[in-house]
Amino acid sequence: MSCRITELVLDCVDVERQARFWAAVLGYVEIGREDDGSIEIGPPQAGFGGLQPTLVLSPGGAPDRGKLPLHLDVNATDRDQDAELERLLALGATPADVGQTGEESWHVLADPEGNEFCLLRSRVAPA
Incomplete structure (x- = not known):
């Protein structure tokens, strides 16, 4: 048994702007919105659970500055x-x-x- 990365979550100040940016970068489309204000984007026709992970843009505070442990x-x-x-x-x-x-x-x-x-x-x- 093993795991697979299905979603990446990015905390954002401006969820809408980040969703538009990353959707354009990756050729993704919006596949869902949550009550907490999160927007999930993913590959067209695949959505969640496909071979590529989706990206969840989630409302959060101001980003931490300094080297991030993941990019x-x-x-x-x-x-x-x-x-x-x-x-x-x-x-x-x-x-x-x-x-x-x-x-x-x-x-x-x-x-x-x-x-x-x-x-x-x-x-x-x-x-």
Whole structure:
């Protein structure tokens, strides 16, 4: 027996904004809302329990600053890294400095609330 990651939960100040941002980044759609104000987004036609985890944007306080113990890595599916970087910046991502040397093959970015994530170089097949 083993477990599988089915959802990732991100505490947010502005749940709607974060849901729009991450849905656009990942090509996800809204699949549900909870009474507590959470919004769950996931892959179209798959929803919860599919092969890809869903993302739950949950109301929370101001994000903690400093290095997070977990971050997301994303890869483009239909364009090269430079084109995907332009798209993510246009969606509201911002460059983040975590002490990189400039020689890395990835870009460190922050979502609209400052949560860091990395855009890796490889292109992967869509799910």
